[in-house]
Amino acid sequence: MAVELLSQATGHGVIIGLSILFCLIILAAVRIQKRYLSEDSDQSEMFMVANRSVGTGLTCSAVFSSWMWINESVFSAAYTYKWGVALPIWWASGLSFQIALMAVLGIVAKLRVPYAHTSLEFMRKRYGSYAHGLFIVMNLVNNIFGCGNMILAGSQLVTGMTGMHVIAAAVLIPAGVVIYTAVGGLKATFLTDFLHTSIALILLIYFAIAVLSSEHIGGPSGLYEKVMAADDYIEGNYMGSLLSFKSKSGMLPVKSST
Numbered sequence: 001m002a003v004e005l006l007s008q009a010t011g012h013g014v015i016i017g018l019s020i021l022f023c024l025i026i027l028a029a030v031r032i033q034k035r036y037l038s039e040d041s042d043q044s045e046m047f048m049v050a051n052r053s054v055g056t057g058l059t060c061s062a063v064f065s066s067w068m069w070i071n072e073s074v075f076s077a078a079y080t081y082k083w084g085v086a087l088p089i090w091w092a093s094g095l096s097f098q099i100a101l102m103a104v105l106g107i108v109a110k111l112r113v114p115y116a117h118t119s120l121e122f123m124r125k126r127y128g129s130y131a132h133g134l135f136i137v138m139n140l141v142n143n144i145f146g147c148g149n150m151i152l153a154g155s156q157l158v159t160g161m162t163g164m165h166v167i168a169a170a171v172l173i174p175a176g177v178v179i180y181t182a183v184g185g186l187k188a189t190f191l192t193d194f195l196h197t198s199i200a201l202i203l204l205i206y207f208a209i210a211v212l213s214s215e216h217i218g219g220p221s222g223l224y225e226k227v228m229a230a231d232d233y234i235e236g237n238y239m240g241s242l243l244s245f246k247s248k249s250g251m252l253p254v255k256s257s258t
Contacts, residue, residue: 011162015169019176025195026180026188033187058190065193067099068200071153084234086247147174 072095079087113122120139124132155169180188217223233240236248 006162008162008164011158011164011169012172015158015172015176019172019179022176022192022195023180023183026184026191029191030184030188058194061194061197062190063099063103065197065200067095068197069150069153070157071149073200074153074157082234084237084242084244084247086237086245089245 072091076088076091109116109119109122113125116122116125120132120135123135151170151174154173155166158164158169158173159166177192180192184191211217212219212223217226227242230242232242234242234244234247238244238246
């Protein structure tokens with residue numbers, strides 16, 4: 001029987017509270033931009049492409065946040081516990097290539113067509129109406145599967161921790177995102193990406209240091225000794241070791257994710 005770490009009320013409170021918090025932050029940011037930076041989100045250029053004035057810092061945080069899906073973060077940790085250190089290394093290597101490639105493609109695209117708003121405009125200019133229509137369908141299908149995948153993963157995580165109904169979680173999680181995006185446009189997504197990235201990195205660093213410095217672990221050397229002493233034989237790993245990079249099972253999730 002599953003153990004609920006938190007109550008359902010806590011689950012609802014966290015999701016709704018964070019949604020309200022981010023909406024308030026974005027509303028304040030939109031007002032500040034409009035008053036002091038002359039950036040009005042009611043204008044189409046500002047709403048859709050943020051006046052093409054997004055700096056390096058926000059761009060980097062957006063790239064990091066966009067690729068740090070809940071699927072990648074949660075499942076990679078869970079599979080590492082199951083199959084060993086080979087999985088996060090190969091997982092990160094495979095995704096890093098995609099991130100680098102898409103970043104370069106984005107830069108080249110903006111250099112070639114600096115005044116375009118979306119990738120679909122590139123397709124229409126370069127390949128015509130038929131390719132444009134085809135890519136509209138492909139992008140729509142990709143976004144439906146991608147967003148649905150992330151929402152369901154987050155919903156299952158919240159449900160597993162709090163016992164909150166999965167449908168309620170699936171509705172409430174994207175609700176706040178829809179609201180602040182509708183209010184602030186593209187710039188709002190960059191600002192929230194920056195906040196997400198900052199919070200995520202702080203938490204990751206904190207938990208890593210807290211675990212390694214715990215008296216129950218004894219630092220990196222203590223962690224290594226405990227892993228080596230673990231009586232776990234991983235099928236498909238070299239000598240059944242958690243620390244082996246030769247892992248058949250560790251490669252399979254990487255293939256399916258990429």
